[in-house]
Amino acid sequence: MVQTSGATTKLAQHEVVPAPTDMGALANRINKETRTLHNKIDKMMTLKLALALRDPKIYRQGLQSFYHVFATIERCLKEQINANNEWSDMLNEIWKPEIARTEKCEQDLMFYYDDNREKFEKPMMSEQIDFVNHIVKSSNDKPYLLLAYLHVMYLALFAGGRIMRSSISRATGLFPQKNGLKHEEIVKLGTNFFTFDVADENLLRLVYKRDYELLTRSGLTEEQKLEVIEESKYIFEQNGKCVSELERHNLVRLSRKWSYIAATKGYYVLMALLVLAVLYYVRRLVVHAFF
Numbered sequence: 001m002v003q004t005s006g007a008t009t010k011l012a013q014h015e016v017v018p019a020p021t022d023m024g025a026l027a028n029r030i031n032k033e034t035r036t037l038h039n040k041i042d043k044m045m046t047l048k049l050a051l052a053l054r055d056p057k058i059y060r061q062g063l064q065s066f067y068h069v070f071a072t073i074e075r076c077l078k079e080q081i082n083a084n085n086e087w088s089d090m091l092n093e094i095w096k097p098e099i100a101r102t103e104k105c106e107q108d109l110m111f112y113y114d115d116n117r118e119k120f121e122k123p124m125m126s127e128q129i130d131f132v133n134h135i136v137k138s139s140n141d142k143p144y145l146l147l148a149y150l151h152v153m154y155l156a157l158f159a160g161g162r163i164m165r166s167s168i169s170r171a172t173g174l175f176p177q178k179n180g181l182k183h184e185e186i187v188k189l190g191t192n193f194f195t196f197d198v199a200d201e202n203l204l205r206l207v208y209k210r211d212y213e214l215l216t217r218s219g220l221t222e223e224q225k226l227e228v229i230e231e232s233k234y235i236f237e238q239n240g241k242c243v244s245e246l247e248r249h250n251l252v253r254l255s256r257k258w259s260y261i262a263a264t265k266g267y268y269v270l271m272a273l274l275v276l277a278v279l280y281y282v283r284r285l286v287v288h289a290f291f
């Protein structure tokens with residue numbers, strides 16, 4: 001458990017581990033090797049978020065996709081810690097319960113799905129199912145691959161997550177009205193995913209990164225570190241596939257909606273166009289006759 005209450009993040013530069021310039025540190029190596037992939041998903045998600053913030057249905061689909069990933073990581077992690085194998089101590093010492101996302105994500109999903117747990121409990125989209133199966137297999141075959149998830153998925157929350165939290169909180173079209181609650185109260189109910197129950201989030205991040213480095217520095221062979229870096233690339237790529245899959249799904253949903261409108265309201269649209277054409281013709285006749 002991280003003792004963060006009343007703490008301050010004012011650490012001297014030399015106390016921050018790993019130093020940003022330490023290119024031997026596993027976390028820095030992952031960041032360097034995945035920079036291009038990160039920039040790609042950053043652009044993708046920033047674009048999609050602009051749409052999702054106007055449509056709670058799109059937002060909750062995105063959140064659901066992350067829910068399955070975090071819930072699977074945390075389930076596998078618990079299994080490996082309880083297994084008392086050669087990786088249990090390392091994983092247990094890096095892991096901080098305050099960073100867990102399963103419950104936080106569930107609280108938000110219950111809010112957006114009106115307390116219908118069965119609507120989000122199981123992954124239904126194929127890329128999400130592949131992702132979940134891959135995590136379970138990696139964790140069973142090589143438990144140290146969970147270290148890729150512990151860096152990539154959880155540190156994302158402190159950087160991009162913070163940026164996203166601020167745009168989400170300002171998005172007025174996203175939150176359903178609930179029993180006359182004030183906007184700030186509603187925002188709180190729907191943004192648990194981005195909050196940590198600690199006095200100082202930055203300290204939590206620094207302690208997490210420090211323990212990750214101290215335990216992985218000599219706890220893994222070079223070959224295992226290379227495998228963790230490869231798994232990190234997979235995580236970025238698979239997140240990208242999940243985002244694209246949702247985009248395709250919504251395009252189909254929207255086109256079905258428009259074909260439905262055309263099929264059911266087509267008569268009225270045709271009549272309106274006809275009236276406009278007649279008005280245009282009459283206007284032309286009048287202009288021609290008098291001018």
Ligand code: HEM
Pocket residue numbers: 027031038041042043045046151152153155156159160161163164236239
């Ligand atoms: C699934 C999507 C994403 C993943 C997995 C991800 C992952 C990461 C990781 C692992 C880091 C390094 C953190 C560290 O070492 O402390 C990071 C940094 C960062 N991310 Fe993301 N990220 C994602 C999406 C985004 C998005 C959408 C944005 C922008 C809104 C963003 C903005 C940033 C920023 C500003 C940093 C800090 C860069 C730095 O300190 O040099 N990320 N992200």
